Each structure stands twice: as structure tokens, then as C-alpha cells.
Amino acid sequence: MIELEKLNCTFFPGTPNAKTVIRDLDLTVAAGEFVTIIGSNGAGKTTLFNLIAGSLMPTAGRVRIDAADVTAQPEYKRARTIGRIFQDPLAGTASNMTLEDNMMITCRKGFKWPVISLNRRMRAYFREQLVDLKMGLESRMKENVSTLSGGQRQALTLLMMVLSRPAIALLDEHTAALDPRNAAIVMDLTRRFVDEHRLTTLMITHNMNHAIAFGSRLLMMDAGDVVIDVSGKEKQRLSVSRLLEMFADVRHKAFESDAVLLSGAVRG
Numbered sequence: 491m492i493e494l495e496k497l498n499c500t501f502f503p504g505t506p507n508a509k510t511v512i513r514d515l516d517l518t519v520a521a522g523e524f525v526t527i528i529g530s531n532g533a534g535k536t537t538l539f540n541l542i543a544g545s546l547m548p549t550a551g552r553v554r555i556d557a558a559d560v561t562a563q564p565e566y567k568r569a570r571t572i573g574r575i576f577q578d579p580l581a582g583t584a585s586n587m588t589l590e591d592n593m594m595i596t597c598r599k600g601f602k603w604p605v606i607s608l609n610r611r612m613r614a615y616f617r618e619q620l621v622d623l624k625m626g627l628e629s630r631m632k633e634n635v636s637t638l639s640g641g642q643r644q645a646l647t648l649l650m651m652v653l654s655r656p657a658i659a660l661l662d663e664h665t666a667a668l669d670p671r672n673a674a675i676v677m678d679l680t681r682r683f684v685d686e687h688r689l690t691t692l693m694i695t696h697n698m699n700h701a702i703a704f705g706s707r708l709l710m711m712d713a714g715d716v717v718i719d720v721s722g723k724e725k726q727r728l729s730v731s732r733l734l735e736m737f738a739d740v741r742h743k744a745f746e747s748d749a750v751l752l753s754g755a756v757r758g
């Protein structure tokens with residue numbers, strides 16, 4: 491379970507350039523929940539992931555994971571329970587190492603696996619996992635990851651994340667750089683892995699169809715806060731056009747409140 495309480499993130503606090511990008515954000519995500527997150531550029535989605543993962547410390551508020559307060563815990567400690575995938579397929583793997591070495595490193599992550607070497611048993615296990623990806627990667631285990639296409643690489647990154655046995659997956663537009671066919675393959679894998687391993691998953695996407703089709707709950711972020719939170723039947727009934735309407739509505743209200751603030755400032 492992830493609990494965020496009155497979370498705030500201000501860059502350059504106390505200076506004239508102070509910029510608050512996460513604002514009094516409260517959010518609880520139950521264990522095993524699959525949440526999709528949408529919102530315009532700069533809404534604060536990646537910053538939210540940085541705060542959950544510990545890559546950034548909040549200026550105020552608390553982050554709890556499974557009831558433990560991890561607000562001050564460094565990123566490397568949280569990495570034992572949190573797997574993260576980025577938009578850039580190059581970000582999740584070591585290019586100049588072989589597929590099997592990459593997979594071995596992941597298995598050792600957090601020392602949750604006994605520290606064993608890359609032996610015949612491990613190779614057989616990796617081969618089995620790669621066969622399951624259905625991308626023919628099982629015959630390329632001794633090739634460097636740099637020889638893979640973006641889609642193949644992102645599928646491998648997803649598999650490696652699962653091998654590290656995280657409880658939480660943070661997926662940040664992880665199919666945005668892929669062509670539609672590869673994006674579909676990686677999304678199918680995502681669904682399968684989330685289900686099989688009961689991962690608590692937050693997935694940022696700009697693809698409205700993905701946001702609707704995947705997960706059991708959908709959040710929309712705007713100006714550093716969650717402005718729409720739908721789940722269950724309400725989410726199942728969503729359509730892209732309805733979502734776009736809701737988005738326009740949120741933007742309109744934000745514009746109106748800015749206008750009120752501005753007119754107040756002008757008047758007085």
C-alpha cells in the first residue's frame with residue numbers, strides 16, 4: 491500500500507524562483523491496485539514518482555509504504571520494494587552487457603535472491619523467462635543489450651523489473667517511444683506481469699485508450715494535484731471523449747480560479 495499525505499514539492503524554496511509542483515497531494519493506493527495516471531505536460535506526474543521512489547525529498551508531507559514511514563528513506567533502500575520503468579528504453583538496462591548479465595544483476599538486486607553465479611540453472615531459468623516474452627530473445631542471451639530494438643529492450647526491462655521481485659511498479663510512459671505494435675506487446679506483458687505478481691502499479695500515460703483499458707482506477711493530475719479519481723464501474727464506463735471533456739472541464743475551472751485570483755490581485 492502507498493499512502494501520500496499532504497505531499498508538497500517546491501523547487502528552489504525560499505527564493506524568488508520558488509516553484510511548487512506538487513501541492514497538498516493526498517493519495518492512498520491499495521496493495522495490488524493498478525492505477526493509470528494522465529495529465530498534461532508539467533502536471534507533476536514524474537515528480538510524484540520521484541517522491542514515491544525517493545529520488546526527490548518532499549518539502550512537506552509524508553510518504554508511507556505498507557504503513558512504514560519512508561519519507562526520509564534514501565532511494566536505494568526503497569528500490570528493494572519499488573521497480574521503475576522510464577519512457578526511454580535505454581534507461582533500464584546496461585547497454586554494453588549481455589542480456590544474461592543484465593538479468594543476473596537484477597536477480598541479485600536487494601539480495602532477495604541468494605548470491606549465486608550465472609550457472610547453468612540460472613541460464614535455463616532466464617531462457618524460460620525470455621521464451622515467455624515471445625520475442626525470440628532466448629537465442630540472444632549472449633548478445634549485448636545494445637543490439638536490441640527499443641520494443642525488445644523495454645520488454646526485457648519489464649521482465650528484469652519482475653525478476654527483482656518488487657511490490658510496487660512505477661511505469662512512466664514506458665511505451666511512449668515504441669511503435670504501436672511493440673507498444674501493444676509491452677502493454678500486454680505489463681498486464682500479465684501486474685496480474686501474476688499482484689504488483690501495486692502506477693502507470694503514467696498520455697495514451698487515453700491505455701489509461702481507460704488498463705487498471706482499475708484512473709487519476710488525472712493537474713497543477714500538482716489529483717483532480718479526477720475514478721474507479722470501478724465509473725472507470726469501466728469511461729470513453730476517450732468523456733475523458734477529454736473532463737480534462738477540458740478541469741482546465742476551464744483552473745483557468746477561472748486563476749482569473750479570480752488575478753482580478754483580486756489587480757483590484758487590490
Ligand SMILES: Nc1ncnc2c1ncn2[C@@H]1O[C@H](COP(=O)(O)OP(=O)(O)OP(=O)(O)O)[C@@H](O)[C@H]1O
Pocket residue numbers: 501509511529530531532533534535536537538
Ligand atoms: N529538478 C527540477 N527543477 C526545477 N523544476 C523541475 C524539476 N523537475 C521538474 N520540474 C518542473 O516541475 C514541473 C512538473 O514536472 P514533471 O516532470 O513532474 O511533469 P510531468 O507531469 O511528468 O510532465 P510530462 O507529461 O511532460 O512528462 C514542470 O514544470 C517541471 O519543469
Ligand SMILES: [Mg+2]
Pocket residue numbers: 535536537662
Ligand atoms: Mg513526466
